[in-house]
Amino acid sequence: MTHYLVTGGSGFIGAALVRRLVRDGHKVRVLDDNSRGHTGRLHDVLEAVEFVQGDIRDADAVSKAVKGVDSVLHLAAVNGTKHFYEKPEVVLDVGVRGMLNVLDACRANGVGNLVVASSSEAYQTPPAIPTPEDVPLVVPDVLNARYSYGGSKLISELLAVNWGRTGFDRVAIFRPHNVYGPDMGWEHVVPEFVRRAVAAVDLAPTGLVPFPIQGDGSQTRAFVHIDDAIDGIVTVVERGEHLGIYHVGNPEEVSIAELARQTVACLGREAEVLAGPPAPGGTDRRCPDISRLTALGFTPRIPLAQGLPGVVDWYAARTRSVAAGPVGQAAE
Template sequence: MSLSSFASVPVLVTGGAGFIGSHLVDALLAQGAKVRVLDDLSMGRRENLAHCVDKIDFIVGDMRDREMSKRACEGIEIVFHQAALGSVPRSLETPDATLSVNLNGSSILFTAARDAKVKRIVYASSSSVYGDSQIMPKKEGTEGKPLSPYAVSKAMVEQLADVFARCFGMEFLGLRYFNVYGPRQDPEGQYAAVIPRFFAACAQGKQPVIFGDGQQSRDFTYVGDVVRGNLLAAQAPKDACGSVYNIGAQGSITVKDLANTIIRLSGRKLEPKYVDARNGDVRHSQADATRAFEAFGFQAETTMEDGLRVTRDAYLKGGAA
C-alpha cells in the first residue's frame, strides 16, 4: 500500500518532542497534516521541534492532566500516541512512575479521545511484550511473560485499547516497535539506548560498555521505517483496526557485533568492555512483520549499515536532522 496525503487532516502526536514523535511530526507536516503536539518535556526536548515550532500547535503538558488531554484531543481526527516513559532499567528502578505515565496516562488520553470523537488512534507498543517467549522470530500471538514493569505497562495498554475499541467502537492499531534507532535519540543519561550510548562512547574514545556477554541479539529498526509504519497504519482499512502489529526490520544482530560495527563506523580502534548483565532484558528479539505487511503494506526499507551511517552523521553534526 502506498501513502496518500494527510493534507489538512488534524492530527495529534503525543510525545511529539521525543525521539520517534519528532520524526513523526516532520513526516506529517511534509504530508500537509495540521499537527498538534502534546508533550510534557519530561524526556523530550524543545530542540527536536525547533525547526518546525511555528508550523505546529505545541501544547506543553502532562497527558495525565485531564484538561490537557481534553484540550489536545479537541478537533483531532487521528492520534499518534507516542508519549511514555521508556527504558526497562528505569521501570525496574521506579515501577510506579512507569505505570503512572504509560498506563494511567494512556487511559486518560484514550478517554479524552473518546469524548472528542477522535476517529483513530495509532499507539506505540513494544517488542518487550514478548517477554520470556522463546519463539523466534516474534509473531503476534506468541507473547510470553513480561520481564519488566515497562513490558507490563505496554501489554496493559494493548489490553486497554482493546477494551476501549470493543466498548466504545473506537479504532485502535497498536504498533510493537522493535529497538528503534536514528538521529535525535538521546545519548545522555543512565537509561540511554544502546546505539546512541555506543556512538557517544566512541566519540569520546571510550570503550562501549556491553551488559552481559554481548551474544544477546536485537532487531534494530530505523526510525524512518517506524514513522512510515505509523502513517500506513493511520490509513489502513477499517478491518485492520483492533489489532497489534510488529514494526521491525526483521533482522538480527548481536550486541557485540553492533558494538564492533559502531567502532568501525566511528573510525576508532577500541574493544568493547563487558560488565554484568542487567535484569529485565530479553535475550533475543527479532520481528516477524508479516501481519503489518498483509494489513497495510509495511516493510522496513533501511539497512542497518545505512541507518547507522545516517545516525553517525547526525551525531557528528550535534544530534539534529
C-alpha cells in the same frame, strides 16, 4: 487532510512522526510536557503545528487537547532502560494513567480513531524468532523494576483493545522494535555504545580498542532506522485494521557484540569486545516478524550498515563537544 493529535510529539519517535504528518499535508496538534522531549526536534515544522504544553497524566489537559481532532496517535511514555530501573513508579503512572486519560478523552469528545504505541517490551522474552504479534504478553518478574515499562505497555494494550470494542471506529496498536537515529536521547544502546566507543578510542590511540559490554555479546536485537520506523507507523495509521496489532521494525538480527564492532568501526577503529556480567532481566534474542505490516505495503529500506554511520557521527560529535567543555572549565 486529517487533523491529528500526537501525544508525546516532542519525543524522538513522536517528533519524527509529526514532521512526516505535516509534510504529508495534515493538520497536527502536539501534546507534550517536554519532560523528556524538546521542541527543538520540531524546529522545522513548529510554526505549522499547534503545540500544547501538558502532562498526559492530567485528564483535563488531555481532554482539551483531544477536543476537535479527527484522530489521536498516542505515543506519550517514559522510555529508556535507565528510567525503568530508576523511576518505575513514574514509568507506570505515565503509561497507565496516560492511556486511560486518552481513552476517556476520545470517548468524551467523540473521537473514534485511535492509534496506540506499544513496545516489544510488552512480550519481553519471545517464545519464537522472528516474533509474530500473537505471542503471549509477559511480565517475568514483578519485583524487577525493569518490567515497569513492559508492564505499562501490556496494560495499555489491554485497555486500548477492550475500551476499543465499543465507542470507537478503529483502534490500532503498533510495537516499535529498537528504533535508532539522531537525537534519540542517551538512554539507549546505540548512543550509549557511541559514548563509550569515543572514550575507548581516545584512551587507546593505537591497536585494538577494548570495549566492555554486558553479557557475552551473543544477545541479539533487530534495529530499525527512524526513517523506516516512521514509514511503518504511517502505514499503520493509514491502513491498520480495527483492533489490529502490528510489529514495526527491520528483521535484520544483529548480535550486541557485532553492534559494538560496527560502532567502533564507524570511528575508524577495530574493537576488542570484552564480555561482562549480563544485565538482570535482559532478553537473549529479539527480532520481529513484520509480515502483517508488509502485507499492508511496508518494506524497510535502510540496513544497519547504511543507517548506523550517520547516527554514530551525530552522537560522536556531541560526545566530544560535551567532553571538551567550555574553556577553563572541567568537562562534565
